[in-house]
Structure formats: C-alpha cells, structure tokens
Amino acid sequence: MRYTVLFSIFLCVIFTACTKDKFNSSPSLKFKSASTTVLPPGQLIQFTLSFTDGPGNLSDSIYVEKIEPTCAASSFPAYYPIPTFPTSSKEKGDFVLTFGNNASTSYPNISAQCQRNDTAIFRFAIKDKLNHVSDTVSSPPIIIIYQ
Numbered sequence: 001m002r003y004t005v006l007f008s009i010f011l012c013v014i015f016t017a018c019t020k021d022k023f024n025s026s027p028s029l030k031f032k033s034a035s036t037t038v039l040p041p042g043q044l045i046q047f048t049l050s051f052t053d054g055p056g057n058l059s060d061s062i063y064v065e066k067i068e069p070t071c072a073a074s075s076f077p078a079y080y081p082i083p084t085f086p087t088s089s090k091e092k093g094d095f096v097l098t099f100g101n102n103a104s105t106s107y108p109n110i111s112a113q114c115q116r117n118d119t120a121i122f123r124f125a126i127k128d129k130l131n132h133v134s135d136t137v138s139s140p141p142i143i144i145i146y147q
Contacts, residue, residue: 026054026128026132026133026134027051027052027053027058027126027127027128027132027133027134028051028052028053028134028135029049029050029051029124029125029126029134029135029136029137030049030050030051030137031047031049031124031137031138031139032048032049032050032094033047033048034046034047034048034139034140034142035047036142037140037141037142037143038142038143038145039101039110039142039143039144039145040101040145041101041102041111041145041146041147042100042101042102042103042104043100043101043103044098044099044100044101044103044105044107045098045099045100045101045110045142046096046097046098047096047097047098047099047122047124047139048094048095048096049062049094049095049096049097049124049137050092050093050094050095051091051092051093051094051095051126051134052090052091052092053090053091053092053128054090057128057129057130058082058091058126058127058128058129059082059126059127059128059129060081060082061079061080061081061082062079062080062081062082062095062097062124062125062126063077063078063079063123063124063125063126063127064077064078064079064080064097064122064123064124065077065078065122065123065124066110066120066121066122067120067121067122067123068114068118068119068120070114070119071112071113071114071116071118073113073114074112074113074114074118074120074144075120078108080097080108082095082126097124101144101145102147110144111144111146111147112144112145112146112147114146115146116146117143117144117145117146118142118143118144118146119141119142119143119144120141120142120144121138121139121140121141121142122138122139122142123136123137123138123139124136124137124138124139125137
C-alpha cells in the first residue's frame with residue numbers, strides 16, 4: 001500500500017513537470033515591452049508582443065488602439081499588417097510594431113493632437129482566420145511629447 005501511494009505521487013509529479021507549451025484554438029497575446037515610455041518629436045517607439053496560435057491560422061492584421069482619455073482627437077482604433085512568416089500549427093513568436101511621433105518615416109504617426117503632450121495607453125489584439133480573438137493586452141502609459 002505504501003509503495004502504491006508513493007508510486008502515484010511520483011507519476012503525478014512526472015506528468016505535471018513534463019507539460020509543454022499549451023496551445024489553444026484561440027490565439028494568445030502578451031505584452032513584452034515598449035522601447036520607451038517618453039516619446040519625443042521625430043522619434044520612434046517599438047512595442048514587442050509575444051503570441052501563440054495552436055492551429056497556425058493567424059489573420060494578416062493586428063488591432064491597435066491608442067487611448068488618450070483627455071484628448072479624443074489623439075485616440076484611434078486601427079488595424080496594421082502583421083509581418084509575414086511561415087505558418088504551421090503550434091506557432092509562437094514575437095511581433096515588433098513601430099510607430100513614430102512626427103518622424104519622417106513610413107511608420108504610422110501617433111503624434112499628440114491637442115496642442116499639448118499626450119499620455120496614452122496602447123491596446124493590442126489579434127484574431128485568427130476563424131475569428132477567434134486573443135485577449136486584449138495593454139502598454140504602460142506612454143508620454144508623447146507635443147511639438
């Protein structure tokens with residue numbers, strides 16, 4: 001009897017310790033980092049997000065929302081392209097999204113629109129081709145310096 005209990009505990013420990021990454025049918029998204037929390041004019045910010053997708057069927061865009069509670073003109077919802085990559089089941093990786101504060105680049109502009117600095121939060125979500133949507137993840141507050 002004593003050995004049966006010990007053997008059962010041993011098996012439970014082994015099965016619990018050997019679990020691999022869990023992939024659901026819905027995509028998963030996590031906020032990893034922002035390259036800065038204060039964005040001067042003419043500069044870029046990069047948001048790094050990690051994702052997993054069990055079936056490997058992500059759509060080709062990511063939802064991005066800028067929320068500036070005291071300046072509606074600065075807030076926006078938008079979709080931006082996800083970089084192309086080979087698709088397979090049980091995908092995981094990182095997205096790096098780049099935006100500019102009136103930077104003379106091809107990156108989307110997120111400049112302040114109310115004649116003063118913005119303090120904004122950015123929210124992100126992805127969905128797959130079957131319309132399964134990830135949880136929405138948020139950045140820390142980002143101060144966008146007005147020119």
